[in-house]
Amino acid sequence: MLSSRARVSTALASSRCHTFKAFYATIRSLRHAAPEPDDVPPSDNDFIVSILRANPSLRDTRSYLASFGPRPKPPSAPSADPTHPPSALATTESIPITLEHPKPSPVLSSILDPVVKRTALVKVQGPFTDVQLDSIARGLVYLEKLGLVSVIVVDSDTVARGDQDERSALVEETMRLVTTLEKQGGRARPVLGAIVRLGPKPGDEEPPEPDLTYPEAHTFPSDLVAIRSALRAGEIPVIPPFALDSFCRSVRIDANDVIGALTRGMVEVAQPDSSRTGPDAVPSDDVDLTPLRLMIINREGGVPSYARSGYPHLLINLASEYSHIHDTFHKPWHHTNPTALSNLALARMCLAYMPVTSSAIMVSHRSPSSLIANLITNKPALSSSLPHALLQGNRRLTAHTPTLLRRGLPIRVLRTVDDIDRPKLNALLQDSFGRTLNETAFYRRLEQTLDFVVIAGDYVGAAIVTNEPCEGSDVPISYLDKFAVLPSHQGDGTVDFLWVALHDESYGLGHPFSANPNGGKGGVGEGRDLVWRSRANNPINKWYFERSSGHIRMGSWVLFWCDAEKRLKLEQAKRANAGMSYVEKWEEGRLAQWGDAVQKIPSSWQ
Structure with missing residues (x-):
């Protein structure tokens, strides 16, 4: 032997x-592998091609269908005829009879049993050219076709706080995005009135997690009527970053505070409490406002990583990496990626309220197809656990690779x-x-x-x-x-x-x-x-x-x-x-x- x-x-x-x-x-x-699709200009915006490029696994597909697929209908109980009660013989020895029914066409099935619509909060952080905005709008319309309806907050880095014309400039950007969405085949509604209120919410004591701050704005369920109305009408609400102050004036605030307040408010209103009255009363309808995704679309992309020579983080575990990312954020990145850390804080705050299965994605306008891939797979564009040499040696990792953020562990x-x-x-x-x-x-x-x-x-x-x-x-x-x-x-x-x-x-x-x-x-x-x-x-x-x-x-x-x-x-x-x-x-x-x-x-x- x-x-x-x-x-x-x-x-x-x-x-x-x-x-x-x-x-x-x-x-x-x-x-060396060939460049990823996101490395080439967005001719990849074809809807079917974008879905195929997501390359979902069987587990990804099942997870997507669990959230967005048609809900199974409970079997209907046979109606009893009181004039002909069942006999003992029929209950024990009856032979089932199968009736042949014509199968409805796929189109008819999709109409009668539509995809379940879920919501995402989207920050569109411009300025963007018309071509760039077309690409972004096309991606958001594609998401709606897959069942994810965006609630968009418009922001612009070029409109400084306190400018004389800041309000009109932001309204103009809002209407510009609404027009672009309509041009790409979507239905959009501008919500120009303030839907959040400045300041902490009455009764706030401890934040949901240690070392986490509340947003500097809040909402009541009644403030979300305009968003509900748009979603029920099949329209994408587009919102400028305005809030009501204590004198009921509409003032501009940080877009991150608007998104934070909306995240908290939409999650709370999706959990009805029969004891609520007055402004806290929850309307009874079939719209689930719980946001499943937070999407931050900007010009700079994700959060740069010291471990990847300044290329973006692929996947961030906020529970264990948040402070470390701050400690290792190089000074030059404050100029090349000036909003990376504020957007990181926004993702951390929002994900604390959202379901544990939710994720946030920071993506450049150059990678619109990544939004579809993230929706279907809920994974980063490239796995963060792949060998560094494999990621950085063949151009798969670029400056515009998105960063996926999870609440983590x-x-x-x-x-x-x-x-x-x-x-x-x-x-x-x-x-x-x-x-x-x-x-x-x-x-x-x-x-x-x-x-x-x-x-x-x-x-x-x-x-x-x-x-x-x-x-x-x-x-x-x-x-x-x-x-x-x-x-x-x-x-x-x-x-x-x-x-x-x-x-x-x-x-x-x-x-x-x-x-x-x-x-x-x-x-x-x-x-x-x-x-x-x-x-x-x-x-x-x-x-x-x-x-x-x-x-x-x-x-x-x-x-x-x-x-x-x-x-x-x-x-x-x-x-x-x-x-x-x-x-x-x-x-x-x-x-x-x-x-x-x-x-x-x-x-x-x-």
């Missing part, structure tokens, strides 16, 4: 050519088994994998081998990394033992948040962009190769293929690894233009060692 190490070596030797040419695709040998790193909440971790692992954990053996092994555990939120996600002994080497293997996210949080950004933190604590150590606020090493240290395995038929393997440096098939398993990024960078610098070979000296024999060590790891399940 051959030892497990010998079997692995034999498998490697027999497929060496295929291993290193077909399966071994390290970051340094990634091919706190991320923390635990170093000892004693710090783990075992019941919560057990529930997470068993719900995620659908299997029963062998608790005694699992924690006994962790007490001997645990390196760290990354925890997302209150154990809605976890990445467990262990130090596994490696025969023939004094350095243990850094092994990803478990990567789990609760099914209810798959698709809300938690997976990417968790993988980014895993990267920062393992193979990404030693780079400045790994200094993220997750309670770990802060990017300081030497990165280590990260190794893990997955069943060959695991549907998540496609996701692993995109994030790993390489992989090799071992029977019913696939062995993945991520090379330490700092070491790869140093090797590339040494060789300059000579490039790197398929197998470097420091790589020789490591796959056999890894395969042998991984096969010795016992199962964690009963």
Whole structure:
């Protein structure tokens, strides 16, 4: 009988050519991809093409249909005929008779059972040229066709506060956008009267979250009548940033305060309370004002990131990254992206009121198709957990790539088994994998081998990394033992948040962009190769293929690894233009060692 190490070596030797040419695709040998559609001028604004470019997964499609698809009709109970009561025989032995009915045409079906309309709050932050405004309006009209109706607040960076003609200038911009929406086939209604009130809302005490401020304006349900009326009539309300002051005068205020007040007011009015009377009374109708998206359309795009050489953040976890983004915001960006931080604060304030599944997107006018992609998938244009070299080495990431923002979850790193909440971790692992954990053996092994555990939120996600002994080497293997996210949080950004933190604590150590606020090493240290395995038929393997440096098939398993990024960078610098070979000296024999060590790891399940 051959030892497990010998079997692995034999498998490697027999497929060496295929291993290193077909399966071994390290970051340094990634091919340059073609530019993304958003890199080309907006001939991509065709409605069908924009939907296809979103490339939604099955989970994305189901999530979209759950929010916007036709509601299933409850089965109608058969009516009883009092003159012919059912007999006992009929109730026990009746034979169902199927009647043939003609199937209605798809057009008729769409009319009789329309897509459910939901709302989005949109800040259009100009100034924009006529061509740019056409592109923006076309994207908003497309969103309406998909079921998302915009409530638009108009803003203009060129209209200074206190200008003599500021009011007329903002009204003109509002009417200009209304006209453009109509020209693109939409129906729009200008709401020129003030619909928010200046100052804090009576009775406000504590904000919804610590360190979060209320907007400097508020609304009562009766103030939203104009918005309700427009939405019920199938029209897009377009609103200038005006508010009523204490003397009932209409004055200009910051557009962010208008949007913040509308977000809070629309969420509150969508939750009727029968005890409300007077100005707080909630009209009874079928319009759900709860905003599902916040969209900030401007000329500067998303929030620049120190980790991406000034290119935008792809996905922001506001719960853990908000302060860190402020601390790492470079001074030149205050001139190139002057409203990035104020829009970041706006997103944080609004998402605190919106449903947890909601998101905000900061997008340049150059990427209108991103709005459709975000609506259908609720994901960033590019995954934030993809390797940095893959994103920045092939022009997929540009200055106009949108930034997606989620309320997110706190991320923390635990170093000892004693710090783990075992019941919560057990529930997470068993719900995620659908299997029963062998608790005694699992924690006994962790007490001997645990390196760290990354925890997302209150154990809605976890990445467990262990130090596994490696025969023939004094350095243990850094092994990803478990990567789990609760099914209810798959698709809300938690997976990417968790993988980014895993990267920062393992193979990404030693780079400045790994200094993220997750309670770990802060990017300081030497990165280590990260190794893990997955069943060959695991549907998540496609996701692993995109994030790993390489992989090799071992029977019913696939062995993945991520090379330490700092070491790869140093090797590339040494060789300059000579490039790197398929197998470097420091790589020789490591796959056999890894395969042998991984096969010795016992199962964690009963």
